[in-house]
Amino acid sequence: EASIKEKDDEKTKSLLDEREKQHLLIHDIYIEMMVSCFSYMGKVYGDKGLEGVLRHSGEMQKQGFIAWENMPVEDFVRATAHLMKTHMGKMKILEDDEKFTFIHDPCGSGGRLMREGAYDAPKNYHKIEKATAVGFSKENFxxxxxxxxxxxxxxxxxxxxxxxxxxxxxxxxxxxxxxxxYKDPKKIPEKYFKQVGKEKKA
Incomplete structure (x- = not known):
């Protein structure tokens, strides 16, 4: 705050850079904890067990998803951008007439894990072998x-x-x-429902 009041741009930038480094350290530890837990569930209890624990944790966060649902779309986009920024990846947002598109290259959590080889030796984190809804109908997800x-x-x-x-x-x-x-969820194409084992209702 003092550096901002003093209009010391270099000091402000340095402090922000240091804050990001500290956040990244905590973030990466948290992501490793999550993926190791998910991996254990998948390997020991199978993909149905993994889905079960994800559904349970989703239910525990349901009020947050309800809050998102009740936001004007522009506010939802801003909230999403803020959340994604905390993952410290490379992100850009595009807008067209029907939707906003978030592009992560890579995502600072899941994408980074893949690019760092976390699913190969020595960590060998779990992949969902068969194409199922939990893996967007993709094999080895x-x-x-x-x-x-x-x-x-x-x-x-x-x-x-x-x-x-x-x-x-x-x-x-x-x-x-x-x-x-999507600005109007009714315009979401049916293929995006099918990839997670759902049907779009009229």
Whole structure:
């Protein structure tokens, strides 16, 4: 605050950079804890067990998803941008007539894990081998990213009738992760429901 009042731009930038470094350290520890837990659940209890724990944790956060649902779309986009920024990835947002598109290259959590080889030796975190709704109908889907399928898509459809973040999950670690926020959820194409095992209701 003092550096801002003093209009010391260099000091302010330095302090912000230091804050980001401290946040990244805590963030990365938290993400490793999450992926190791998800991986354990998938390996020991199977993909149904993994889905179960994700559904339970989604229910524990339901009030937050309800708050998102009740926001004007512009506020929802701002809230999403703030949340995604805390993952410390490279992100850009595009807008067209029907939607906002978030492009993460990579996402600072799931995408970074893939690019760092977290699903290969020595960590060998769990992948969902078969194409299922929990993995956006993709084979060998990384377990960490399955929470996006369950919370933001499967459960959102069950609660609100539509996904809140409409994902285009990457096919490889080199691909960016993209998701859309539609200005009118009724215009979300049916294929995005089908990829998580749901049908779009008229």
């Amino acid at each position: 990384p377990c960490y990213c399955s929470h996006c399928a369950v919370w933001n898509n499967i459960q959102a459809i069950e609660w609100f009738g539509h996904p809140q973040w409409v994902h285009e999950a990457p096919n490889s670690p080199d691909d960016p992760c993209k998701f859309h926020i």
